[in-house]
Amino acid sequence: MSETNGLKSGSRLEKLLRAGHFVVTGELGPPQGAGGDEIREKARLLKGKCDAANITDNQTAIVRMSSIGSGVLCLQEGVEPIIQMTCRDRNRLAMQADLMAAHALGMRNLLCLTGDHQSFGNHPTAKNVHDLDSLQLMDMMVKMRDDKVFACGDAIKGEEPRFFIGAAANPFADPFDFRPYRLAKKIAAGADFIQTQLIYNMEKFEEYMRRVREMGLHEKVFILAGIGPLKTPGMARYMRDKVPGMDVPDVHVERMLAAGRDIPKEEKKARRDAYRAEGVAITVEQIEHLRQIEGVAGVHIMSIEWEEGVGIIAERAGLLPRPEVGA
């Protein structure tokens, strides 16, 4: 992989990372409908609170407005999008076509994902695609950007799509020992940045980062640590017990439970606020911890269906205001 100092995409995210800033990315989920207002509102909540925001792509295989379309609306609201594309729903033809359009519409960050299996979502009878896997998608986008060729080898006659290319990493999935090798594979395939799955088990993440550093991978790719506020003890339990690839130590469930223990059950708003406050407090502690880990270039705050949380957390963690970036 080339190690150029020049900018590959010119995105704000890329510029900040290359300038050595500790970045903050957020996330927003598009609506299950065809109206643009909801996205605009979410984008306004994120504006100025993060350097760029992921826009999910039929996340958990539930149909929502597309990532690229939503990205256009975000851009109009002044928020830099990170487009997500899964391999589940599109073949290589559709991917190239959609990503060329995304580039033309101003998008410059792309996260390449496998995609949750459609059995998780609301259209389990659909045919899944998986023409390419996420590494092959990255490889294809690198060749479009740097070699100016389509996947078939034909030259791109017009402008080439220039994305800052990202991949996900799950330090907690199995086989645990293979995960750093898989990260190396993703870097070799073209990843410029990585966003990890939600981290709750800090010890296990530190172990993962130790192995990543041993392999020198932290110098070849920008790693953003995924974090997110727990909203209720129920959510903590659910994530601990029911979500594949998620590792939530019991202490988090206990802390969440403790936060509401002294508040009578009828005082619903007070309890909700107490839980949220504790969730935010835990996340802020995590950010402080993560800033100490060598090789972590930023945080990716996933505040699902509570986009205000990104700004609240960023502020409490001392990450605001976000830096200005040069031309």
Added chain:
Amino acid sequence: MIVGEQKPLQEIKELIGDGKKVLVAGCGTCVAVCFAGGEREAEILTSALNLSFQVDGQPKDIEEIMVQRQCEWEYVEPLADKIVEHDVVVSLACGIGVQTLVERFPDTWIVPGLNTTFLGMPQEQGIWVERCQACGNCILAVTGGICPVARCSKQLLNGPCGGSQNGICEVDPDMECAWQLVYDRLSRMGRLDLMVAFQPAKDWSVSRDGGPRKIVRKDLLMLGEAEY
């Protein structure tokens, strides 16, 4: 082998429709071995259908016949006399057998009594598992002998994905993660290099995606008289 499961009785009855004289054709090869469409299953189904239609007040004349292999012309040929006597044939063969019968007996209405499910093997008595997707370009050598096209829910060639936990696929707690198996196998054989290497995009054109496939072996074709 080809593995299948008999369709529910109600569905088979609906497929028979108005047919009065029905022939249930079992197959003695793959579907017999998975106890879905062999001699015993054909007999049992025939009895069940006869009884059920009787109870409905719409008795039909249903009998069974066995074919050793419904996918080969020489084995289906002997059915010729029997078949013309019937309105509907319920074939308990896999989809290949059904279509072979249809091609040989174009004036007979033939319906499938089986759902052909997959290419697989009997892991233990009573349990069959999918193993092959007939993708047309076998890559078992790079995965140590575990097929990611058939056994990975997302057909990844550079797996595993992030949903692998304790060797189990995110789709179902009973489903093994194929890439965990690949990792274990390649580790055991000291060939993890194969899993670290990047697998480029697959050529799906030799798989079903390229259209229905055909093999012509010139060395095996029957020569005409003039060519001797």
